[in-house]
Amino acid sequence: DAGVTQSPTHLIKTRGQQVTLRCSPKSGHDTVSWYQQALGQGPQFIFQYYEEEERQRGNFPDRFSGHQFPNYSSELNVNALLLGDSALYLCASSLQGQGGANVLTFGAGSRLTVL
């Protein structure tokens, strides 16, 4: 059973560019969340998607946007990249209806470097 898969694993961009990261959730999961993990820090919640809608959003600017497709996969888009956007971007999937006790399954992440 495949877990959460993310692509690409590594990428390098320059300031001002745009990037799209992709995530396929674990089989049976319908909710996708995105987290940003800067070097030496804990993951920070960006947003969560369920039923193709953004359900929750963390303290991130509008440059960060996302999408969820009918097959539950998701994309994270970041526009006008800044040096500070360099981080590991983690996708996590889960099943709605489980409340706060639900366990998130994380992918291995996409490491973005902005030069």
Add this chain to the structure above:
Amino acid sequence: AQSVTQLGSHVSVSEGALVLLRCNYSSSVPPYLFWYVQYPNQGLQLLLKYTSAATLVKGINGFEAEFKKSETSFHLTKPSAHMSDAAEYFCAVSDGFQKLVFGTGTRLLVSP
């Protein structure tokens, strides 16, 4: 708002020694608490979770954690460290809607 504080960015132990990683939480409602482990260049793997069923929670790889409401703590322990335990450990609290708030992490170093 929920938050967690992990005391000690680095913890060093010898192989076979007790592992103790500290986590204190802040929550206005009964919390759901989690410990995740992250190996180099990998994502996060769940070690264990507390959901109010029992205060002592057993997880994978011999780890366990005890929920102490009076101390607002959820410390992670393992009786005997193994070299393979060297990793970054994150404590997290749930807001009740599947959003996790993570601590800053503790890097566990295990020496032979």
